[in-house]
Amino acid sequence: xxxxxxxxxxxxxxxxxxxxxxxxxxxxxxxxxxxxxxxxxxxxxxxxxxxxxxxxxxxxxxxxxxxxxxxxxxxxxxxxxxxxxxxxxxxxxxxxxxxxxxxxxxxxxxxxxxxxxxxxxxxxxxxxxxxxxxxxxxxxxxxxxxxxxxxxxxxxxxxxxxxxxxxxxxxxxxxxxxxxxxxxxxxxxxxxxxxxxxxxxxxxxxxxxxxxxxxxxxxxxxxxxxxxxxxxxxxxxxxxxxxxxxxxxxxxxxxxxxxxxxxxxxxxxxxxxxxxxxxxxxxxxxxxxxxxxxxxxxxxxxxxxxxxxxxxxxxxxxxxxxxxxxxxxxxxxxxxxxxxxxxxxxxxxxxxxxxxxxxxxxxxxxxxxxxxxxxxxxxxxxxxxxxxxxxxxxxxxxxxxxxxxxxxxxxxxxxxxxxxxxxxxxxxxxxxxxxx
Numbered sequence: 515x516x517x518x519x520x521x522x523x524x525x526x527x528x529x530x531x532x533x534x535x536x537x538x539x540x541x542x543x544x545x546x547x548x549x550x551x552x553x554x555x556x557x558x559x560x561x562x563x564x565x566x567x568x569x570x571x572x573x574x575x576x577x578x579x580x581x582x583x584x585x586x587x588x589x590x591x592x593x594x595x596x597x598x599x600x601x602x603x604x605x606x607x608x609x610x611x612x613x614x615x616x617x618x619x620x621x622x623x624x625x626x627x628x629x630x631x632x633x634x635x636x637x638x639x640x641x642x643x644x645x646x647x648x649x650x651x652x653x654x655x656x657x658x659x660x661x662x663x664x665x666x667x668x669x670x671x672x673x674x675x676x677x678x679x680x681x682x683x684x685x686x687x688x689x690x691x692x693x694x695x696x697x698x699x700x701x702x703x704x705x706x707x708x709x710x711x712x713x714x715x716x717x718x719x720x721x722x723x724x725x726x727x728x729x730x731x732x733x734x735x736x737x738x739x740x741x742x743x744x745x746x747x748x749x750x751x752x753x754x755x756x757x758x759x760x761x762x763x764x765x766x767x768x769x770x771x772x773x774x775x776x777x778x779x780x781x782x783x784x785x786x787x788x789x790x791x792x793x794x795x796x797x798x799x800x801x802x803x804x805x806x807x808x809x810x811x812x813x814x815x816x817x818x819x820x821x822x823x824x825x826x827x828x829x830x831x832x833x834x835x836x837x838x839x840x841x842x843x844x845x846x847x848x849x850x851x852x853x854x855x856x857x858x859x860x861x862x863x864x865x866x867x868x869x870x871x872x873x874x875x876x877x878x879x880x881x882x883x884x885x886x887x888x889x890x891x892x893x894x895x896x897x898x899x900x901x902x903x904x905x906x907x908x909x910x911x912x913x914x915x916x917x918x919x920x921x922x923x924x925x926x927x928x929x930x931x932x933x934x935x936x937x938x939x940x941x942x943x944x945x946x947x948x949x950x
Contacts, residue, residue, distance in 0.1 A: 546587070547592050553593060553647075554592065555593045556593075556918075557595070557597070557914055557915070558599055558917070559596070559598055560598060560599035560899040561599075561900065562580065562598070563607065563901070564627050567608075571607065572905075576912060577631060580637075581634050583912070584596075584641060588641045595648045595650060597649075597687075597874075602651060602654070604656045605620075605659065606725055610729040610733040611733060611786045620791075624660065638669055642669065643671070650672070650673040651665060652683040653697065662676060675695075681720055686870075692872060693873075693874075697877050700833045701839060703826065704722055708723075708822070710822075718793045720792065721793075723818075726818070729787055730776055731772075733778050737779050739777045739778050742777045744800075747806055749770075750810045752811060752814055761845065766805035773800065782800040787799065826839075836868065851880040855878075858875055863887070863888040871893075871895070872948075873897075874899055874915055879901040881910060882898050882943075885948075893948045895947075897915045899915045900913025913935075914933055915931070927947040928947060929945060930947065932944045
C-alpha cells in the first residue's frame with residue numbers, strides 16, 4: 515500500500531469516511547461525451563504508483579484496465595484535459611535492501627518504469643501525441659524528487675505543473691483559476707518535502723521521513739515477515755517537560771508502532787537500508803531513524819531527522835503552505851485521511867487569500883466528494899481522486915474525477931463527479947455542482 519495507507523494502518527484511531535450515496539453503473543458513452551462538440555471536461559486521476567519492478571510494485575493487475583481507461587479518454591470528443599495529480603511514478607515503494615537505481619541513476623530508473631509499464635506509458639503518449647487533450651502532471655510524494663526532464667524523457671510533450679521548488683506543484687486549468695489540483699502531501703508531516711533535515715549527511719536532500727518509512731514497509735511486504743526479529747529500544751518521556759522533547763517522544767511512538775506493525779527479518783542495527791537517492795549515499799539501519807535515550811527520562815535524540823520536531827513551521831514556509839499547521843496537530847494526525855480533507859478547506863476555502871472554489875487532492879487513496887462554504891459564504895467543492903493500486907483495503911480503487919465546466923448560460927452549472935472503473939465498469943460514487 516502507499517505511504518499514506520501505511521501510515522493510516524499505523525494510526526489505529528483513524529476513522530474512514532464512506533459514501534452514503536447510492537452507486538450505479540453508467541455506460542462509457544454517457545460518461546465521456548456530453549452530446550455536443552464542446553471539449554469542456556477535465557478528468558483527474560492520481561496515485562497510479564508505477565514501479566520499476568512488477569515483483570513488488572503496488573500497481574500490476576490494474577495496469578491493463580488503466581491502459582483501456584486511458585484509451586477511452588483519448589477517444590472522447592468532449593474531454594479537454596487529463597490531469598495526473600501526483601504519484602504517477604514510484605521512487606519510494608522499494609524494499610529497503612534493494613538498490614533503487616541498480617548502481618545507475620534516476621534517468622535509468624525512470625526508463626525502467628516505462629519499460630515495466632509499457633502499456634500505460636504508451637496509452638498516455640497516444641493521448642499527448644493526439645494533441646486534442648492536454649495531459650498535465652503534478653508531482654506527489656512518491657515521485658517527489660523525480661526531475662522534470664526524466665518525466666519528459668518517457669512522456670515527451672507532457673505539461674508539468676511544478677512549483678519552483680522540487681517535489682511540489684499546484685495546477686489551475688487555463689481560464690479557470692477557481693480550480694486547484696495538487697497532490698496534498700505538502701500538508702503532511704511525514705510526506706512534505708524536507709529541505710532542512712539531514713543536510714550534514716546528504717546535502718541538498720528533500721526526502722521526508724515517510725520515504726524511509728515506506729522503504730521499511732515495502733521490505734516487510736516482500737519478506738512477509740510475521741514475527742519480529744528484534745526488540746524496539748524503549749524510550750521514556752523526558753522528565754524536563756520540554757516541549758521539543760515531548761514532540762520527539764511522540765515521534766518515537768510513531769516509529770515504535772511502525773516497527774511493531776511492519777515487522778522485518780533484519781536486526782535494527784543492521785546497515786541494510788540502501789539509499790543512493792537524492793543526496794543520500796550510505797546504508798542506514800532502523801536505529802538510525804529511531805529516537806533513543808541513554809537513561810530513562812533523560813535526553814532523547816535521533817540520528818536521521820535530528821530536530822525535525824522543531825523545524826515544521828519553517829518547513830511549511832519553504833513549502834508555501836498558506837495557513838500554518840501546528841506541529842502537534844501535524845504529527846498527531848499524520849495518517850488521518852480526514853486531516854488531509856480538512857486542509858483542503860483550511861488552505862483554500864477558509865483562507866481569505868484564496869479564490870478557489872473547487873479543489874482536488876490525491877495522496878490519501880480515499881476517494882470522496884465534500885462540499886462546504888468558503889470565507890465568502892459561497893459553496894465550494896473538494897474531491898479526492900483516490901488511487902489505481904491493486905489493493906486498497908476497505909476502500910475502492912481505479913478512481914477518477916470528472917469536472918464538467920459550465921457554459922455561458924446562466925442556468926449552467928459546473929459538475930464534479932467521482933467514479934471508479936473496477937471490473938472495467940464505470941460506477942458513479944458521488945457528485946456535486948456549483949456555479950462560478
